[in-house]
Amino acid sequence: MPAARFIFLAGAICAGSCLAQSLPVFAPMSLVINEMMIDPPAGLCEWIEIFNTGSEPVSLEGWRISDRDTANPVRICRSGSSIPPQGFAVTAADSSLRTFYDCSGFILLVPEKFPSLNNAGDRIILMDPNGCIIDAVEYGPEWDLPQDVSLEKLSPSWISGDAGSWHACADMRGATPGARNSISFQGSGFRAFLEANPNPFSPDGDGFEDCTVIRYTLPGNLCNIMLRIFDIRGRPVRMLIGGTDSGGEGTVIWDGKCDSGLHATTGMYILYLEGLHRARGWMFSEKLVLAVAGR
Numbered sequence: 001m002p003a004a005r006f007i008f009l010a011g012a013i014c015a016g017s018c019l020a021q022s023l024p025v026f027a028p029m030s031l032v033i034n035e036m037m038i039d040p041p042a043g044l045c046e047w048i049e050i051f052n053t054g055s056e057p058v059s060l061e062g063w064r065i066s067d068r069d070t071a072n073p074v075r076i077c078r079s080g081s082s083i084p085p086q087g088f089a090v091t092a093a094d095s096s097l098r099t100f101y102d103c104s105g106f107i108l109l110v111p112e113k114f115p116s117l118n119n120a121g122d123r124i125i126l127m128d129p130n131g132c133i134i135d136a137v138e139y140g141p142e143w144d145l146p147q148d149v150s151l152e153k154l155s156p157s158w159i160s161g162d163a164g165s166w167h168a169c170a171d172m173r174g175a176t177p178g179a180r181n182s183i184s185f186q187g188s189g190f191r192a193f194l195e196a197n198p199n200p201f202s203p204d205g206d207g208f209e210d211c212t213v214i215r216y217t218l219p220g221n222l223c224n225i226m227l228r229i230f231d232i233r234g235r236p237v238r239m240l241i242g243g244t245d246s247g248g249e250g251t252v253i254w255d256g257k258c259d260s261g262l263h264a265t266t267g268m269y270i271l272y273l274e275g276l277h278r279a280r281g282w283m284f285s286e287k288l289v290l291a292v293a294g295r
Helices: none
Strands: 004-007 023-026 031-037 047-052 064-066 088-092 107-109 122-127 133-139 151-153 166-168 193-197 212-217 223-231 236-246 249-254 267-277 283-292
Touching: 031 122, 031 133, 193 267, 193 283, 212 223, 236 249
Parallel strands: 088 107
Antiparallel strands: 004 023, 031 047, 031 151, 047 088, 064 122, 122 133, 151 166, 193 212, 212 249, 223 236, 223 267, 267 283
8 A cells, every 4th residue: 555645634633734635645654753862872963763664665855853842843854855665764963873874775864953852751743744743752751761772663563652662772883773673573474453344433422433343353362462542643542452362353342432531532543453472472463543533
């Protein structure tokens, strides 16, 4: 499936307004934040690695990053740079990475003003050319943040906003920009499958499509699974299944409510399944985009 597809998306969650016409809209997590140097050693700058999870190249023209101050996002590049499928790009405060690492295998982009990342806690946001938030991670002191080494994502498909998705780099160089992370989960090759029907659904109490039925199929008959819903900023919304043993398949219903009991607002959400096959020790994960529509 292409990373971008031309659709009309009324009510997309964007940092800026999208015109009410057919525009290229990127799916959440089509590009992801895959590694980040928050507290670099002396002589090295802050940087963020971006990974293309799709099967087609993505032009980075117009893409922006931001810290917690979303009023002033930074353009990653002006024109001419594309990130290949399953490929990397690194955006950095300066070009000092060339002194420490071999940068020949990835795109190094130095914007005019890189956002300053707070070592104790901050938010990193990746936005497409429409200003729509495609990925985001909010970290804090409870993450046990390392010094002088990067934070690596254990798998590009895992939710960026979950502290359990990240680990301090174990490579002797302290980071792996533009390369496979030193601690990474590649999976067993056995996949889980998710589907939801209807999708979109409208939990507005009118008796029509007020909930969605989620069906999952697992790569084995005895797995321990967790099924959660996040918003597109990576914040947890609802725990549907929490660390429970399951057979090879199952069904669960989401009524559109958050863990707080309040109804989720209109917009895009990410259904995220992760689990462990008890007999063989396989770890697996799968995600699905859900749309909550209005009346």
